Amino acid sequence: MGSATEATKDISENLLGHKKVTVVFVLGGPGSGKGTQCANIVEHYGFTHLSAGDLLRAEIKSGSENGTMIQNMIKEGKIVPSEVTIKLLQTAILESGNDKFLIDGFPRNEENRAAFERVTGIVPEFVLFFDCSEEEMERRLLGRNQGRVDDNIETIKKRFKVFVESSLPVVEHYESLGKVKRIDAAKPIPEVFEDIKVIFSSLASKVMKLVIISS
Numbered sequence: 501m502g503s504a505t506e507a508t509k510d511i512s513e514n515l516l517g518h519k520k521v522t523v524v525f526v527l528g529g530p531g532s533g534k535g536t537q538c539a540n541i542v543e544h545y546g547f548t549h550l551s552a553g554d555l556l557r558a559e560i561k562s563g564s565e566n567g568t569m570i571q572n573m574i575k576e577g578k579i580v581p582s583e584v585t586i587k588l589l590q591t592a593i594l595e596s597g598n599d600k601f602l603i604d605g606f607p608r609n610e611e612n613r614a615a616f617e618r619v620t621g622i623v624p625e626f627v628l629f630f631d632c633s634e635e636e637m638e639r640r641l642l643g644r645n646q647g648r649v650d651d652n653i654e655t656i657k658k659r660f661k662v663f664v665e666s667s668l669p670v671v672e673h674y675e676s677l678g679k680v681k682r683i684d685a686a687k688p689i690p691e692v693f694e695d696i697k698v699i700f701s702s703l704a705s706k707v708m709k710l711v712i713i714s715s
């Protein structure tokens with residue numbers, strides 16, 4: 501991205517909906533494999549991966565005034581207020597220079613969902629939902645070894661509860677709109693990606709058709 505003026509111009513165009521951006525929400529329980537597969541999608545389909553959790557962790561590291569609040573929320577498995585997370589997502593979208601985004605781990609609750617649509621005007625193309633049992637997710641999280649403050653059994657149990665009570669209703673909302681593409685995330689990593697490829701290849705050919713029709 502170039503000068504601050506160019507960045508500001510892009511901000512208004514994106515957020516006012518003048519420039520079309522494609523957004524896929526990537527949802528699923530903690531440890532279901534969202535981050536792992538987003539890296540594969542980026543490599544093959546040119547999306548920019550924005551993990552809400554990663555953005556919040558980076559905000560803590562940056563020494564931001566919200567750092568302590570965010571750190572406490574993550575330790576407890578609680579959901580950070582939307583205004584904080586949406587601001588981080590908006591900035592990352594605008595700084596990326598791309599027009600295709602995987603938004604991973606967001607929206608996490610109804611407040612996230614409604615506020616994002618209201619503030620950005622962006623409606624997701626679809627929701628990629630990673631379906632996996634708690635038993636398998638727990639095994640993966642306890643073996644992740646990335647030094648995350650929330651990868652301990654006490655916080656994992658809290659995250660599962662928040663997922664069922666607050667995040668699954670968001671998935672159900674998009675399901676009622678016919679926007680959910682469900683993946684069996686319990687399979688081995690390469691097999692999960694084979695299933696994902698079918699979805700993203702058909703999205704790519706849909707975009708190509710639109711380009712041909714409109715030109």
Ligand SMILES: Nc1ncnc2c1ncn2[C@@H]1O[C@H](COP(=O)(O)OP(=O)(O)OP(=O)(O)O)[C@@H](O)[C@H]1O
Nearest residue numbers: 529530531532533534535536640644685687688689
């Ligand atoms: N299909 C899979 N089979 C086995 N292990 C997997 C699979 N997918 C991911 N993993 C492993 O499970 C752990 C969690 O994966 P990942 O970080 O991608 O999950 P996540 O959904 O992003 O979790 P979180 O919501 O906590 O960020 C990692 O150690 C990863 O290597």
Ligand SMILES: Nc1ccn([C@@H]2O[C@H](COP(=O)(O)O)[C@@H](O)[C@H]2O)c(=O)n1
Nearest residue numbers: 552553573574577578579580605606608
């Ligand atoms: N929309 C979100 C996303 C995440 N959080 C907080 O970060 C934690 C870790 O998220 P991961 O996606 O990396 O697992 C999560 O448990 C929340 O505390 C959030 O508040 N809002």
Ligand SMILES: [Mg+2]
Nearest residue numbers: 534535551553
């Ligand atoms: Mg992740």
